[in-house]
Amino acid sequence: MKWWVFILLPFSLLAQETHVNCDSITPQNYQVDFDANKVYYWDISDGKITYNNGNSITIQWPNEIGTYVISAYTTRFGCEGDTSYYEVKIEDCPYLQLFIPNSFTPNGDNHNETFYVHGAAKEEIKSMVIFNRWGQKIFETSNNTPWDGVDCQIGVYSYSVRTHNQHFTGMVHLVR
Numbered sequence: 428m429k430w431w432v433f434i435l436l437p438f439s440l441l442a443q444e445t446h447v448n449c450d451s452i453t454p455q456n457y458q459v460d461f462d463a464n465k466v467y468y469w470d471i472s473d474g475k476i477t478y479n480n481g482n483s484i485t486i487q488w489p490n491e492i493g494t495y496v497i498s499a500y501t502t503r504f505g506c507e508g509d510t511s512y513y514e515v516k517i518e519d520c521p522y523l524q525l526f527i528p529n530s531f532t533p534n535g536d537n538h539n540e541t542f543y544v545h546g547a548a549k550e551e552i553k554s555m556v557i558f559n560r561w562g563q564k565i566f567e568t569s570n571n572t573p574w575d576g577v578d579c580q581i582g583v584y585s586y587s588v589r590t591h592n593q594h595f596t597g598m599v600h601l602v603r
Contacts, residue, residue, distance in 0.1 A: 448490040449520035457497060457513070458483040465501040465508060472496045492519050524548045527588060530600035533576040541573030542599055544588060551590040557599075558585045576601050 446452045454477055459467065461482040469476060469484050472495045478485035488495065495515045501508035524547040531542045544552055549571050557566035557574050560582060566574045581603055588595040 445516040445518060446488065447518050447520050448492065449524070452488045452490060452517070454478075454485045454487045455515075456483060456485050457499075459499055459509075459511065462501075462503070465503045468500050468502075470498045488515060488517060490517070492517055525588075525590075525595070527586070527595060527597060528599065529597070530602055531576065532602045534603045541575050542586075542601075543573040544571050548590070552588060553591060554587070554589045556587045558587075560584070 444455070459482050465482075467481045469479065471486060473491075473493070474486050474488045474495060476484050477487050486497070493516075495517070497513045497515065498511065499513075500510040526545040528539075528542065528545070530539075532539045533541065542557070543549075544555070552571045553569065555566075555568050555571065555574075556564055559565050559579070565579065565584070568574075579601055581601055583598050583600055585598055586596065
């Protein structure tokens, strides 16, 4: 009687990375060593496997901040084999995501009536100041309170917007 002993050495996922959620994360590829006699099984804590080719997969990760785990294990001739775990971190975008419009129309039609900062980081605003063309301060707030342009003429105004660590300046057109 012959006894066969198979030693299945651990395998590893080839890449490790950390992503930031500033934009959509592109699908990521992961691969383990290939052996024609092994059957490969994959499990992920979140996200979606968009392609599975046995020993390689493609995953679309979510944009939510967190740590996600990929696990892969094999079987060979019906016996459990290698197992590998891998962590993928999604971190918050280090850049403020702000959009500052270049015009608004306070004309009473209930569309685009006020000037304010848009975007995911709009709550980070510490001050917003509006100046007329002579440099006189005509509006000031310590947050993102909208400016309605009441008692102001049609024209170009300058703004200064500050967050905890950035300063934005520019022009805004008041159009009626």
